[in-house]
Amino acid sequence: MKQTARSADxxxxxxxDGQLCFALYTAAHRMTRAYRPLLEALGLTYVQYLVMLxxxxxxxxxxxxxxxxxFLDSGTLTPLLKRMEKNELVSRRRDVDDERxxxxxxxxxxxxxxxxxxxxxxxxxxxIDMTRDEATALRRDIMDLVKRIDEQxxxxx
Numbered sequence: 001m002k003q004t005a006r007s008a009d010x011x012x013x014x015x016x017d018g019q020l021c022f023a024l025y026t027a028a029h030r031m032t033r034a035y036r037p038l039l040e041a042l043g044l045t046y047v048q049y050l051v052m053l054x055x056x057x058x059x060x061x062x063x064x065x066x067x068x069x070x071f072l073d074s075g076t077l078t079p080l081l082k083r084m085e086k087n088e089l090v091s092r093r094r095d096v097d098d099e100r101x102x103x104x105x106x107x108x109x110x111x112x113x114x115x116x117x118x119x120x121x122x123x124x125x126x127x128i129d130m131t132r133d134e135a136t137a138l139r140r141d142i143m144d145l146v147k148r149i150d151e152q153x154x155x156x157x
Contacts, residue, residue: 038120056114060103
């Protein structure tokens with residue numbers, strides 16, 4: 001196990017600008033804001049866009065599979081998917097082999113949106129002045145952090 005970093009002065013109150021969690025929180029908020037105008041033009045919220053990305057990779061998917069891919073619980077996903085169904089982007093149906101499972105499929109409108117959304121990620125990278133290589137490296141580092149946190153959580157239980 002690695003030696004963790006400890007402050008030399010343990011009596012000093014922690015400072016906001018020194019917190020990794022705040023930097024990540026702020027970056028996530030700013031990133032979502034950078035996507036907003038591009039997604040509004042498509043009629044999507046940021047989380048709806050994430051759902052669509054998963055479904056564009058492979059559909060149908062169960063609500064559970066979507067939740068796993070997006071790190072969201074069904075209580076968060078269900079109302080979101082109902083709104084997306086109302087907007088005719090997806091359809092929901094019970095799995096004929098297991099009626100407990102709800103499958104989410106893309107509609108024709110949802111499939112057509114894929115072409116319109118094709119350049120969103122590149123447009124955001126341009127907007128934030130970041131190359132694909134820089135984005136790939138940053139994503140790798142962030143997902144490594146996620147993995148470390150998950151491993152610590154698993155070890156704690």
